[in-house]
Amino acid sequence: MLFAAHDPATGRRLSAQRGYDAAAVERTLAAATRAQAAWRRTAPAARARLLRALARALRAEAPALAALATAEMGKPIAQASAEVMKSAVLCDHYAARAAALLAPERPPGAPAEAHVVFEPLGTVLAVMPWNFPVWQIVRAAVPALLAGNAVLFKPAPNVPGSARAVARVFAAAGFPPGLFQVLFVEADAVAGVLADPRVHAVTLTGSTAAGKAVAAAAAAAMKPGVFELGGSDAAIVLADADLDRAAETGAHARLLNSGQSCVCAKRFIVVRSVLREFERRFVARMAARRVGDPTDPATEVGPLARADLRAKLAAQVDASVRLGAKVLLGGAPLPGPGFFYAPTVLTGVRAGMPAADEELFGPVAAILPVRDEAEAIRVANASRYGLSASLFTRSRARAKKLIPQLEVGAVFVNDFVRSTPELPFGGTKESGYGRELGAWGVRAFANVKTVWLA
Template sequence: MPLESINPATGKVMQVFEEWSAVTTDMVVEEVHDSWPAWRDSSITERAVLLRKAAEVLRLHAGEYAELMALEMGKPLAQGRAEVEKCAWGCEYYADHAAGYLADEPAESDGSRAFVAFRPLGLVLAVMPWNFPFWQVFRCAAPALMAGNVLVLKHSSNVPRCALAIEDVFRKAGFPENVFRTLLIGSRRVEGVIENSRVKAVALTGSDAAGRQVAAAAGRMLKKTVLELGGSDPFIVLADADLAEAARVGALARCNNAGQSCIAAKRFLVEEPAYSRFLELFVREMAAFVVGDPLDEVTQVGPLARRDLVTDLHSQVSDAVECGAAAILGGQQLASPGCYYPPTVLTGVQPGMRAYHEELFGPVATVMPVRDIEHALTVANDTPFGLGASLWTADAAKGAALAARIESGAVFVNGMVKSDPRLPFGGVKDSGYGRELAGFGIREFVNIQTIWIG
């Protein structure tokens, strides 16, 4: 099937790319594989110089890339520029720290000497989503390349222009040809790429359903995978919290990128004494967002990336309302040719409703009262997901202690869950396994090799 670049704000097709054949795909995979020995044998210093150049290219073209994201998946310009800056930061971070993370580690043994070395695996397939079309790729590529691996990117089919632009970043930065390439293929060809003997590992960011498919295909070939999947993050507000600040940050955490984020706050669990006041403040913050054209600098919430995403989200909201929940803000599709959905607040959501059990991938928040801390933790963990969580309290020590009881890959106390090159990122349960970023991320796609000398 062709890969279509469609403007979600207008519904107009901007460009169509023919999907590569299996023969073309295999040829490019072979070319990238053939580039690996020279890249593997390059020094970390040489790789760091190129990665810093990539950061320069990103900053130089930040406006252009932000506009491309706005046109292709609906991200407001300011958020797009911030995403590009984060990519540049990630490149610089690994250029600065990779040598330390990959340094040999001495080990005690019965030999005269022993140490652990970190060797690259080879060719890594990165299967990446559309919601953060630059950052998702760079947070995988920067550490993998610094470790001495080479990459092929299978990007989401609705952002082919972003995918090609990312390939061009590495070309402009002076990376050797074929160290990083984009594959213009749809999802149906991914399994064939995984089965290619030249591919040694797979990184996927996507839905839990996609994660199961990739894990199954890679498992048959005994290939390493790192899976960062969906989330239904709880945002717990205790009665002693700063309610105004929690409401302000909570609204941002729900509606950033039009709510299309695996680590967005989705389930707001508020202790009963604070529930009414928090709800009032939160609805006010949600209602204040400017929804509009992502190319307009005043826009804070753009369209969803595709029409089917609007349909799915509204189906979840409608199910909740039909089952007794209330949409006290939003909840109705906007009359527009674009893929817009308004900031929405649902109350009265109960177990059995889709909005209680499923991830809401859009600007829709569920706000639920909880009796006390124990009830909050029970509801927070009552989900198949475990990516991130946010907990708000005036007592930071209490927050840190409670964090240990939340089943998620990250807990942010009095702050919005976000990815940061300095911190490991990933989930548990149906949110996946493995870690990206920090030292843990760069060591995912290496051979941890023991060297023993008699």
């Protein structure tokens, strides 16, 4: 398989390399096994020191890492820089809490002779996407490393330079050779790697189809996994919402990373009594975002990462319009070089249209009108996805009543959804299972062992 990077703003090829052959995979697995055997014996304080060094290295290399992400997948440079800095914050977070997260515990009510310890599993395979080529890798790797594991990460084919650069940063921070490695293998090889007895768990961020395939391989090998998959997040705008806030927050969420984020709002479910006013304000905010050269710090929306992604998005929009959706803004690819698609707002969207039923991975917002909050909850839950949701209302009491009714992994009220180091992150239904981040992200890849000392 060819791992090839193309500049999404121009379509020009930047780099290419072949995937690993069987001998290279074997060397990588052997090195990880050797490194993990020593790493598992290190104290939490020693692991924390390397995490702090990693945070410093990420900050030092932030300009280069951000420029590479922008070149390979088109992320606006200001957002790429923020991604690297957020990754450094995550490292500091876990370094500060290493001892507490790995300390033995006595569960409430447990006998005095018993306690629970958290030991490493071994080597974790991380199958990573292209849309956050630094954050996703760090988010997956750091908790697993803190737990005492080795990490092998398979990057997406279109961001090989970012993968190599992140690996160099880990090495510069002082992580032992073999403990954190890139594994350039094609998707078809993942099941074979996962079946190897030297690999003990898997984490995957990507499409639902990819997640199902890797989860099946993990189940066949009886290995645990964490899967953060697709999403078609609902943003529910109720009759008492602050419409300016809902419109501004919604536009920011929908256009973050040029709309290429699993966790950001895609379906805007709006009560009819405020529909027209929300549409007016929302379209104005979406239209005001600056589209252009992703290397320009003023750019807010860049190109899509690949030509096939733009073609798929255009087909989804066109099909939705044929089925009755109305275009309020955009609705087509932008002319000229690169893989740009115009910020788009569709309204009158309903079940049976791709804009309602599928994940729109690009700068397209779908507005679904509803009668009241009861119908809003039904429409929000009528999705095969269940990653997260946002809810706009001035009433905290109403929000608290509705939150338990939403079948998702997170609900943000009057704000946009994002992952943070302190809180668990993951979804339900076809958005995956398991949780990253917080204490949950560490213990997902720990052997939670009961010890009884009589």
